Amino acid sequence: MSKSEHNLFELIDLKKDYVSGESELPVLRGVNLTLERRQISFIIGRSGSGKSTLLHLLGGLDQPTSGSVIFEGQTISEMDDDKLSKIRNRKIGFVFQFYHLLPELTLYENVMLPSLIHGKEDKVWVRELLKRVKLLSRQHHLPAELSGGEKQRAAIARALVNHPSVLLCDEPTGNLDSETADSVFTLLEDLNRSEGLALVIVTHDESLAWRYPNVFRMQDGLLHTAVRGNTVGKLKA
Ligand SMILES: Nc1ncnc2c1ncn2[C@@H]1O[C@H](COP(=O)(O)OP(=O)(O)OP(=O)(O)O)[C@@H](O)[C@H]1O
Ligand SMILES: [Mg+2]
Incomplete structure (x- = not known):
């Protein structure tokens, strides 16, 4: 199979337990999921249900207890750190609720940074x-001089600088008023259309998620295809 034919993600019987001292907390109990390239997907579910845990595993920020994460045909859950950090830098963008911009760098420098790490600085694209x-017009400002919506837009630009195939977004508008949140989503949608960028978005805003077809709910350690109005939908095979 050629590279372009692989799905974006395949999760196979993915399990994650957090261990601290004697206690073990099973968070993911066997998640199976296929996401296609260019797809927009939402993950909803109660606080503590494991949404961020799942997103971290998708992006190779953490390793599963068992099971596999396959990204574009490559099993990233078995990769060494070197190879994994290259894939994270080049192919997977992250957007978090609290932006995570580096405070001492200007916006321009924040957006440029991942491309310097990649060794492919592209001033025109930045x-x-x-x-x-x-x-x-704000490119030479520091993050502290920007509003929340502006910081989040900067974080999105930074996440895109190396032309990733997917953005993993953990409550990207959780800290924004609804109008600003709407403008951030419009931007993400535009990028999906124009760049073919896939989006995996964790949100508490179910009314937003229901505008899109692919909504999954984390519940009891499993990921279900969410059905509007139901807490548990059909289990995604
Ligand atoms: N590093 C960790 N060590 C131990 N337990 C953890 C760790 N990270 C998360 N947990 C626990 O795992 C469970 C799932 O956490 P997670 O952050 O994935 O939930 P979430 O669905 O993202 O919640 P929220 O909606 O509040 O962000 C929680 O009970 C949390 O306390
Ligand atoms: Mg979370």
Whole structure:
């Protein structure tokens, strides 16, 4: 199978227990999921149900207790750190609720940084991205000088600088008012359409998630295809 034919993600019987001292907390109990390239997917579920845990495993920020995470045909859950950090830098973008911009760097430098790590600095693309997120005029400002929505748009630009195939977003608008949140989602949708960027979005905002077809609910350690109005839907095979 050629590379372009692989699914974006395949999760196979994914389990995650957190161990601290004597106690073991099973969080994921056997998650199976297929996500296609360019797909927009939402993950909803109660606080503590394991949404962030799942997103971290998708992005190779943490390793599962058992099971596999296959990203574009490569089993990242078995990769060594070197190879994994390359894939994270080049193919997977992260967007978090609290932006995680480096405070001592300007917006321009924050957005540029992952491409320097990649060794492929592209000033034209950084400029284009800053334009896309409507922050070109603020490019020499520090994060502390920006509003929440502006910081989040900068974080999105940074996540895209190396042309990833997917953005993993953990409550990307959880800290924003609804109007600003809408503008961030419009931006993400535009990027999905224009760049073919896949999105996996964890949110507490179910009314937002229901605007899209692929909604999954974390519950009791499993991921279910969510059915509007039901807490438990059909189990995704
Ligand atoms: N590093 C860790 N060590 C031990 N337990 C952890 C760790 N990270 C998360 N947990 C526990 O695992 C469970 C799932 O956490 P997770 O952060 O994935 O939930 P969540 O669905 O993202 O919740 P929220 O909606 O509040 O962000 C919680 O009970 C949490 O306390
Ligand atoms: Mg979380």
